[in-house]
Amino acid sequence: MGHIRIHQLGKAYRQYPSRWARLREWLTPGGQPRHQQKWVLQGIELDIQPGEAVGIVGSNGAGKSTLLKIITGTTMPTCGSCSVGGQVSALLELGMGFHPEFTGRQNVFMASQLLGLQRYEIEALMPSIEAFAEIGDAIDQPVRTYSSGMQMRLAFSVATARRPDVLIVDEALSVGDAYFQHKSFERIRSFRRDGTTLLIVSHDRFAIQSICDRAVLLEFGQVAMQGDPEMVMDYYHARMGDGLNQLVRQEMLANGKTRTISGTGEVEVDSVRLLDAHGEPTEVVEVGHDVVLEVAVSVNKDIDRLVLGFMLKDRLGQAMYGINSHRLKQELRDLKVGERILYRYAFPMRLGQGNYSVSLSLSKLDSHLDGNYEWRDCAMIFHVVNSTRENFIGYSWLGAELTVDRGLRSGEQELMRSLS
Template sequence: MVAIAVDGLGKAFKHYPTRWARLAEWILPGNRPHHIPKWVLQDINFTIDPGEAVGIVGVNGAGKSTLLKLITGTLQPSTGTVQTHGRLAAMLELGMGFHPDFTGRQNVFMAGQLMGLGIDEIKDLLPEIEKFADIGDYIDQPVRIYSSGMQMRLAFSAATAVRPDTLIIDEAMAVGDAYFQAKCFQRIARFKQQGTTLLLVSHSVGDIVKHCERAILLKNGHVEQDGSSRQVTNRYLDELFGKSPCPEVQGSCQFGCAGTQMLNGDDDVFHTRPGYCVEEHRWGQGGGAILDYLIVAQGEHYPSRIESNAQTDFYFKVRFDNDFSSVVPGFLIKTLEGIFLYGTNSFIANEGRSHLAAEAGNIKVFRFSLPMALNEGHYLISFGISSGDPLTNLEPIERRYDSVMIHVGRTIQFWGLVDLTASFETIEQQRQLNGHTCN
């Protein structure tokens, strides 16, 4: 027996080309259809065994949420079948199933009855639900005044008050604070040990790798890959950041080879590279342009995942249109929220010993090399080239801020953002008492 069996599953929604087409289809029964089927999912096949933890990944619009709604029965398939066994608990859209005008307590009773629990069972579980949700007196207030985090707290507490045979979560916990997320995943881990099947949709590849042994990648409504969570999430990151072959820089070579190959050509191909952020802020006074970049980590070009503390090379190519007696390349790492984590330039990195000049027509490739001593997450990279005296005044020739996004992976995470590589030891003192050695 399997926990979930999906066979030939497909879902199409009706798309009406005009507002009158829908009316015509209603009032002319038996007539030809006036809609065009828009297929969101087609020919989906997989099985999930009891106790297995499976992640679902894919870019927005891939069909992830539709798939979960079909599995839970809130949508009916256009083709194929879905079979589930045992008690199923699901957290799909945030607040789904909660009535905004009812109190949290009233919604808990409604949610519990939808899961097949009796009134007396819900009354017995209510103290634990209130304790786990930890929203205080808001439990007796209308849900419409709840924050998204409070809704998630109460929804998860109610859905997991009784251990389900299958637990389905669709990105809902992303709105919760870190403390409550940790509580949720502790409960999920305990359920998994007791045999609960987990189906998790998340844009956080770290959560997928950490909590799921297997993952399924959806692309354009089809199963693109089904395999180990690490392999599938790496493929997902490639899809997300547009990784594509780059013949002029591919191959196993060190700085000299990669840097020399990047010197070829003077076209601006920066925006064609994997990880490029179209929302970049590009500015400067002119006199040159940043044309290209390359990231190399552990021998891989444009890696979809950089392991924490891996030595990583960041190259960028600059074309100079004017003569400059002194130029200073720069490099910056920020969080997605805009927090500056680390910034340096050629002068700082070489302890003031660097002096670079450029002439009009020159094309130069610069490299910054550093260990990516960061926690699991996504980060923004900025490149810049300036002119002038780094000790007094630098004039920006061109800067491309927040132009590249990278993903850093780490199996065992720490608190915070930067790995300061602390060491640890235990020191014991021995004392002599009456001729005996005591610890």
């Protein structure tokens, strides 16, 4: 149960030059076709194991939503095959299937029946659906009065009221408040622990890398890459730098991680070092100690503006901290070929113990998505250790200080309670 097998899958839509061409084709069956095939998916091969979590990424129009619709059975493929084992629950479009004039409760019954639930099962699940959605008395109000966030809450609550064998989510969780997003992802993680197969489409790097075992990149309706989520997301973001025609290369490092490098090459990184408080290169840093990130770059072609940024990422590829010279108002202008620049970022290492990587961006503007001279993931790896600070938990050391007073008199206790 929960196995998804896709073999040589393709989907094409007919495109007619005019409505009259469509009519002529209908009136002359067997005659000359008057349409062109617009392929949105071609040659898709995927084998997703039960309990596996797979993220689907790609630019708009890459075919992600069409693929999910075929898997759920709402769209038929033009060629190839797709087989899914077990019960499927999908959240493809916000509030899809909800009738705006019916109340939330009435829509819960209709949507649940479409998922194959019987009335007695829906009645038994209704209290938990209401509790998870947390929309209060609005459950008995017409859905047309709901905000998009309320619709998402109710739709997600219905889709996940009972643990499915396969759960498919298409960008729906990007809508709504931060509290409900955390709550929703925790439910998804609990399903994963219990063996649900997860297929999720998202542009959220954190969602893909923290939940998924594997990521699949779609480009122009075909699988361009699949594998480790961090490697695929690095490649995807590098490709998005200056459009899909940008040169991207990946290198395997000695520690097994993949370094992704992209860019147009007008400026390039010569060296990168992490220096300790004595100015000595180091790869091991104590929590809270001062360090300097030193980056040397060379200019290969005259450019009018240069920004250097860096980002610290944990072992899962999640961003811990990032800044650039544009945001610090120290961008450089009118650089000439042959120039060499040395950047030095100084900061205290307030990260928790663990392994981290440095990513670098040489660009024209604030982001490598605009004028990407060079983007380099895993430019260097370093380790943070903790032998001098308190034994704290988490990725950030805040240096919290505690005071405790057990000598409050009764009047002071009443005052404290009233202020709280």
